[in-house]
Amino acid sequence: MHSNPSFPKICTRLITVALLMGCLPTLAVRADSPAESVTFEDNFSDGMDHWKTSDPDPVNKPFWKLESRTDEQGKSNPYLRCTGTSNYQPPHRSPHSIALIKDVVVTDFEFTATIQSTNRDAGAHRDLCLFWGYQDPSHFYYVHFGAKADPHACQIFIVNDAPRIKITKDEATGTPWTDGWHKVKLVRNVESGLMEVYFDNMDQPLMTAQDKHFTWGQVGIGTFDDHGNFDDIRLIGKPKADDSTTAKDE
Template identity: 65%
Template structure:
């Protein structure tokens, strides 16, 4: 199945009333605002985007190279697979394989997905999540690498120059195997916090604090490896436009 037939199921929720959200979605809202919020203007900009890749309707991702991505049938249903290396050269040293979620720009957010690495086992075996996208030279990404070093298993910023790590809490690495795993990013712009979770959604494996980019698109992919994605869910606050 070629790329242009791949579409996400999209639900936009004006969440001024929590009754419009499932218990799970309300829990994510509380993770973004742990002390609670009565800011109606923020809740009115609440957005929920879900994609399990079973249906072909809604908004679509925009890959850096559409030929490197496809819908693949698996024993868990259809998944979004980055199966080849993208023919893409970023303006600065940063990941090559990215699929950006189009038309949704968020400030605070929770991004969750099921992921499976499909490459060989080596020190920099990775998958990545992206956020705060302004343009190809300005964004954040999380590199979930097998073994940590300054360029692997870090929270990174690309700010008009080659990527630089901004991680505060680090971990020894991401224990990739050939199974599916659950990943999540929680981003709060008020204090600039970034939390990354892997399988265990109670304790972050990586954290950072940065306010360089307070809004942007989100995306999925890898630096230079391959992988599968399923059940992608973005919940967050749409960017305030004036």
Template identity: 40%
Template sequence: MRRFVCLLLLLAICLPSALAADAKDEPTGKLPLVAKEDFEGEQSDWEYLDPKSWKVVDQDGDRVLSQHVKASSYKPPFRSPFHVAVWHAPAVGDLELTARVRSTNPDYGGRDACLIFGYQDPAHYYYAHLGKRTDQIHNQIHIVDGADRRKITKTTNKGTPWDDQWHTVRVVRDVKSGDIKVYWDDQKEPVMTAVDKTFAWGRVGVGTFDDTADWDDIELRGVAPKIPVDRVDTPSVTPRF
């Protein structure tokens, strides 16, 4: 009996400490939260490369960002998306950008939406093109680096299964390794991957190449660059490794 009581006392002393240590050491798997956007308040933190293509609208009591014009008057300096909304949240290196998106374009093989990241200016950034079909330009991860967009995809899938419903898309980037991973809805494995170290940091955004889409509940997690960032819209200060 005495041994049993001693064992209970020992467990009472040691078990809480062990549980606390496990809880402390368990990784969260998430980067620090940088900014969130649900479009319910004033929209002062976005830059639209073609302002006529974008507006915040009410949909069933919810406010969303609608990229509603297919034919854009914006002429990018190089072959790249025509519809880009740049979020003026802080620039980041490592990042996790998550958003809800609904394609509003009539169905066809090139139906798409894009996640923008590493953005320096209209001639220098990355984007993940989530296209319904997969070929050399559709459903790929691209870089725009003072020239027409160039595919940097390492792996992709057979195509993004667009319909008229809301979906969750996410891009995760690790700067040190160069790893880029793109996720669709609740799938555990990335639908696209790439490895590239051209841009060390940048802003993020959303858009389409030449279609239409609605966006909501955008969240940015990330790590600020280790160098001062006064501005990221001038090619002469494009950060590189």
């Protein structure tokens, strides 16, 4: 699950440049493309130093930790696990357990990951989440992969200095969870406001939304109040320019 044979061919030059600049090998800046982009990849082989969690006391009482599984070749592969509802209390009604990619702020982007829900008894609100446009704990978007859709589950939400509100345009009836791993993809275009969320089927979005409140922010993973696993993170996006403006006040 960790191998990505196309990445070395496409981004060898980028990684070399990043290493020469003293950057982490999972982060590369692409300056020779029409629109400068940043690429971030993490399979947690080097730990979780690239992530900032919402845990109030991550040293003494962490809700995020590294675990490993054995692949078909008998190799041990690490992944990031959220063990349950964090003690973090958000300023507005929104998810409790959040892990954000450090030091990467993007506008347009494509994000992919493999995720596994491990709470089969959670019922209709069995969930994992993805976050983007994250500017602070009161301003961000997230998608809730709930098992069954209702106004508070299996929706795309905005947190705009108020309790989360669903903004889903094309809704799903629910997320087809199993006990196995699933691939997810998130695509964001700030000019049109389009957000597309994919689950296993990378050709047909599970949900879409359209909103322009937040045109930049961090990207991350997590859950509202559940537990599950995350791996094979990949983010390709356009970095926020120094003169980019936030739409918080629009």
